[in-house]
Amino acid sequence: MQQQATGYAWQFFRAGGVEQVAIRTGQDIANIASLDQKLWVALACPTRGIEFDPATLDLIDKDHDGRIRAPELIEACQWAVAQVRHPDVLTSGSDVLQLSNLDTEGASGAALHAEALRILRLLGREGASTVTLADVRERLTMLNALAFNGDGLLNPVKLPENDARKALVQRIMDLYGSAVGVDGEPGMGRAQLDAFFADVRAIHAWHAQAGQHHCVLASQAQAVAAAQALTAIQAKVEDFFARCQLAAFDARALAPLSPSVEGYALLGAQQLSLASQAIADLPLAPISADCVLPLAEGVNPAWADALHALRTHAVAPVLGGDVQVLTASQWAALKTQLAPCQAWLAAFPASPLGAMDAAEAQALLDSGEEAALQALIAHDTEEKSHGEQATALEKLIRLQRDLLRLLNNFVSFADFYNRGEAAAFQAGTLFLDGRSCDLTVDVADPGAHAMLAGLAKVYLAYCECRRGTDKRHIVAAFTAGDVDYLMVGRNGVFYDRTGQDWDATITKIIENPTSIGQAFFSPYKKFLRVVEEQVAKRAAAKQETVTSGMDSTAGKLVDMAKPATAAAPQAAARKTDVGTVAAIGVALGSISAVMVGIFGKFIELGPWIPVALLGIILAISGPSMLIAWLKLRQRSLGPILDASGWAINGRMNINLRLGGMLSQTAKRPASATLRMGDPYADGHKGRWATGGALAVVLLLALCWRMQWLDAVLPTDWQHGAPAAIAQGSVANAADATSAGDTVRDH
Structure with missing residues (x-):
């Protein structure tokens, strides 16, 4: 095994505003223990629910608790490096092991080399220089199918033809339990066999003491x-x-x-039998x-x-x-x-043997089955070392294929930030609402997941995915585009990592901004939605009133058609209240005056009108954009994965550019053409004409107010012309008065 370099020169890369270690070479793998764990992106991950071969993860998970932790990963790296001549072998990503790459100078490497040769010989490929993962798996499958497969257990189904012995082994398993062998089938071990015959001897000894109890009966x-x-x-x-x-x-x-x-009277009142308590x-x-x-x-x-x-x-x-x-x-x-x-x-x-008689106990002890079964277990145990070495060889080949990828999805998230390859935690791609979402994670319990994942400041949609009778839950991050039409109940299609399509339905949404642009238009859209809802409510209420009135009128007409038995006094017709009409007129006049005043003051701003418009827009959209900017800076992948069982150590930010790559909206191909004519388009000619005319009037009023049209307008139409004429009239009158005074003086 190569010594760890305390001053090993690690290389780091920056992606998405996050610094991470680059793991590319065998030396990186060999020195992984010297890397400060504070620099690791993750410190633990589950063995299920991620897109990674679970068999490899199970071999690394030594305590079999369903989680991979940093010490277990370090131990796997060190063990794999110790088995090969050079650690660069572990970066090949191949499931074909060159026998020459095994370090036969070490005891464990030599044992793996010998087991590889044995496997090749048993498979009829003696002399081959490579052994594959499929070769090792085939050998383990063959070994597990044998009666003596190295697990130290006897399966009655696989025992040689001896019905009495099979029945005895099955009886021991039924009474004293069993263990699961490497083939997944139950079997009898040495502990069960020893316990059975120990109890048989105890019962035999008890029967032998029958003549020593000194009872008066012979x-x-x-x-x-x-x-x-x-x-x-x-x-x-x-x-x-x-x-x-x-x-x-x-x-x-x-x-x-x-x-x-x-007491007898109470008994007499009951239904009795001799078995009554x-x-x-x-x-x-x-x-x-x-x-x-x-x-x-x-x-x-x-x-x-x-x-x-x-x-x-x-x-x-x-x-x-x-x-x-x-x-x-x-x-x-x-x-x-x-x-x-x-x-x-x-x-x-x-x-567990119960009341075994002396004859049966003596027959079992004299049968010799105990020694025979002990010999069979010993023979099975002899194959155990070969099974262990074959399992270790499988582990090495799997680590050669998967270890580098696992490190780049654990110590660093290079696969996630390198958009050419999906990360292990990405479940697939969700297509919904005209966009694709690549950041999807499998979820076991959406309710519990949402409690922590909401801290990610990301717009999340939880979906239930179905394919036939299969069902799974995912959470998809929408990191770009608008969210106006995302709602619970919308359907989409989810493609998993194998390319299978699932029907996806949104079941829960955690709302957060997706972009600054979306936040800019958000207040206006909310205002329009509120207006639409209020108009719809009032229209519905008015419709209900009209319908009720029509029903009442129809009832009255029916009543009028019936012969009247007594003349009912007619209600006096309601007269219009003149005061109410006057009040409404005053209110409308006041509102109109206020609106005219506001518009006049706005026009008087002159060159500052664009600034005022910008100020109004900022006053409406500014708070929403500020909140969106703050949340977008805090978007993180960590809480999403933490809620799925990971232990995320680093701050996995999702900035705007990365978010735009994770959620991509639909775009026409660059080579495509668009035919503009829409035979089913709604007609808006009158609306556009009215709007255009109004815009022209407003523009002309603005130009007149700014005196931009004075050069082409008559004097009377020019802005400020009435004031100038009035000032000229006053000046002329003053001049005439002055002239008259002069004449009188003379």
Whole structure:
């Protein structure tokens, strides 16, 4: 393995306003551990939900938690570098391994080289200089299909022909569990086999102690039957004698310790059977001070069978004779003599085998199956080293093919910022609303994802994609173009990385500005939408009023056609209120005066009119553009990926130029031509003529106000002409007065 260079000269590149490390050579891979992790773009990523071979990710994921972390990636790089002669081999991107590239001077490299030669020999390609990923996968598939595949497990289906042995292995798996082998099938391991025969030996030893329990009954079968009969009813008999002895101590206790009449009345109200718990809870027999338990007659019917078994298997063989009743002293003697039998029964080994008899236990131990199965497991284990080396060889070939790409989607995002190749987290391309969105990410839970992804300051559309019975969720970032027609329910087509098309439907939207231009027109569009909505509401209300009035009028006409039984007084006709009309006229006159005043003041601005227009536009669009500018500067890829399970370490900005490349609107090809004639175009001639005439009038008024037309207009029409004429008249009058005064003086 090559030593890490503490002062390794890394190269960085800048893309989208973000500085990232460039990983291109084998030396870069060899020294990845020396790169400060604060400079890594990501520190963890999921093994699923990204466009990357999951088998490669699973081989890197050592703890099998479904995530790749920085230490695991560093360890994979170091391990791969240690297996080859030169680390540049790991940048080839090929799944064909040259055997000459393996470092046979190291123990692990030599073992991989030997396993590669063995695989080629088994595949009939002995002498070949290369081994491919397909070769290794074929060998592993063949190995997994064999009965002895190196996993140390015995699969009863794959065992050689021996039905009894297969049945035994299956029985052990059913009772003691199984493990999943490399072929994905359950099998029996050494642990299950050892546990099974350990329990068999314990049961065999318990049966061997039958003659050592010192029970008064010579026969083992009699001892077992007596002990079982005693144990089954012992607690109930103890209860009976305790009640009797207490009644003998004090006669007043006899009634409370016996079932009451009220209790029997409650039982009588129920539907009873001998299996009822209420009957079983009653004493074995009537309580009396003489403390004698009848065994045949006058006993609780729920316990009659148990008392009969006690009398037959325990009382009669131990106490002898035809015993009909049992005294307290006899009961104590019976317990003492059968106590060793009970202790022996209680010592029966508890195991999944249950009540195995002595003959079956002895047959299993004498069959030799334990040794045979141990030998088969040992033989299977011998193949384990070959399976491990084949798996390691597969890992090396996969890392040779995928490691550089993984680093460029983990340590840096070179693939994302190099638009020639999609990044691993990009799920595909969404076509919707006349544009394509390349920044799409698979989402497991859209609701949970949106809580964090909203911090990205990006316009996001969550879509449900369906293809037949398959369904998936994605989030698409709209980073350019307008968003006027993006709404929940709109349909599009999503193409995944393999080219398959999915029906996509927007289910949720997180709104954010997409460009400064879109923010400029946003207030005007919102204003027009509000106006349209208000007009639509008022029109609907007016229509409802008119319809209601027409219904009322029609009803009155119908009523007038009916014969009147009594003349109803007609309502006086409503007269127009003159005051209301006058008030409306005054209001309209005031509004007109204000509008004329505003327009006059605006015209008086003269050369400052363009500045005023610009100020009005900035006052309306300026706040929206400022907010959009601030949000566009904060657009980031990080929260989108963090919400998908990544641990993004760097600030992955999405500037305007990158955003314009991620979302591209429809454009005609440069070589295409457009035929302007539209046979279905709406006619707007009158509208355009009116608008044009109004524009001409406004332009002429502006030119007249600015005195640009004085050179071509008559004196009376020129701006300021009336004032000049008035001033001239005043001057002439003054001159005439002065002349008259002069004449009088003379």
